[in-house]
Amino acid sequence: MTDRATRALPIGVFDSGVGGLTVLAALRARLPEEDFLYLGDTARLPYGTKTAGTVERYALQAVEALVARGVKAVVVACNTASAAALPALRQRFDDLPVIGVIEPGAVAAVQASRSGHIAVLATESTVRGGAYQRAITGLRQARVSAVAAxxxxxxAEEGWVRGPIVEAVARRYIEPLFGDTAYAPDTLVLGCTHFPPLLGAIRLAAGADVVIVDSAETTARALQELLTGKHLLHEASMGTRPGQLRFLVTDGEERFLHTGPLFLNAPIDNSRLERIDLNARSVSA
Amino acid sequence: MTDRATRALPIGVFDSGVGGLTVLAALRARLPEEDFLYLGDTARLPYGTKTAGTVERYALQAVEALVARGVKAVVVACNTASAAALPALRQRFDDLPVIGVIEPGAVAAVQASRSGHIAVLATESTVRGGAYQRAITGLRQARVSAVAAxxxxxxAEEGWVRGPIVEAVARRYIEPLFGDTAYAPDTLVLGCTHFPPLLGAIRLAAGADVVIVDSAETTARALQELLTGKHLLHEASMGTRPGQLRFLVTDGEERFLHTGPLFLNAPIDNSRLERIDLNARSVSA
Incomplete structure (x- = not known):
């Protein structure tokens, strides 16, 4: 039903916590007239140290909750969940456009790299699953060096995003990637939506010559193209009011209100935030 | 039924992940002939940033899983869960001896402090709930300075337990506690079972004069007294074989096998480890 009512629905955005708000910020910038319904599964974060099967189950519950509230598309704004759950989500919700952040990130990295050696910083789960490695080498011949950070x-969750501690941690993760000066990576993918607030320290450790790819912007472009292709963009005739944001969390509203703005780069209105219970929803196999 | 069969049952030990293994190490040292069944709720860790209601629900599911497998007592080897769930656990499982780590930690801190100013390092949830503050001031008049670390x-989960990064993080959390040199704390409680592996860095930041209290040892003593009082200790007549360990996790067996030994201070045998699903268990209200 690609009718007017469907086009007026919000776009669902899902992450394990606050990290996906960096993606939401990019989506809003590109599609300012759209409404967004953001779900952070804060009761079960982080996803990055959990196994793929568990993350897939959590993602199915989360997207089911978004669908139950009415969304016209879903952005999985979490690398770990994109890597673990995208095929299962597309199979379960087959009428619903669902995009992740890994494919757009891989496309941007391949476009940026001249040498063909691309570094990826991600969570343990994303690195272990090899999703970036597959997505990049599926697009071109490349060497991919992935590090779990x-x-x-x-x-980022603690709000410690600059200063000597963050810089030392960044050096510890990143310097080994650039040890082989003869064939060092020329492109570094931020393969976790929690990482953009740490960009300053990451850039210091990687060096000024390295292109740093944040998949938020390319994901926003991919979503715009997808909605255009499916005639799902918000209609100008619906009025020119700015798009509205609503937020759902599974735990810790106070913490979300406190740390969220660092990631969204904008204030979050308490009255737009609601707590829900994903465990109470049953997902049939 | 405090009969022979009950005395032969293992002691259940529950934590959100690997941190409680520091408590298990102390329990084993004091009660070497007992069997232990350890449950780490690794699919939902960390508990420390979640709200008390959510942690209580998770703890009830975890202890129900231990009870279903047969245990003669339960140690809640997690400060966050002890603070949030002990009353609910004692109410739900009223025949089962259940002890937490906060009361023993508070007793040890009160015994150690001369000045009456006690510092507590804990998770956000434990600090916010004020359980240590209440437990300590319930025992004596004291000033309690609690910091969420x-x-x-x-x-600790990353295995980064010594070196300049850990020392810098420890200074950042601990130095403000000792800013008022006229009335600085003389005792520091490690109010999270993840913290003992970081003891070296914590001691460096706190200074050599401060007594550092780890509730694992006092919890082990409290358990021994409880089991003795209830005639639940393993009987000498049952033989002199060393107690056996079994481990349950809700996710990530590989990661548990990798990081667990750092906390247990002993190897973990793969064949003694099983993965279970707590969500599948229903907890009636």
């Missing part, structure tokens, strides 16, 4: 998630 | 959990 689990502590970046905790630093 | 969320990043310690991530560092």
């Amino acid at each position: 689990s502590l970046f998630v905790a630093l | 969320s990043l310690f959990v991530a560092l």
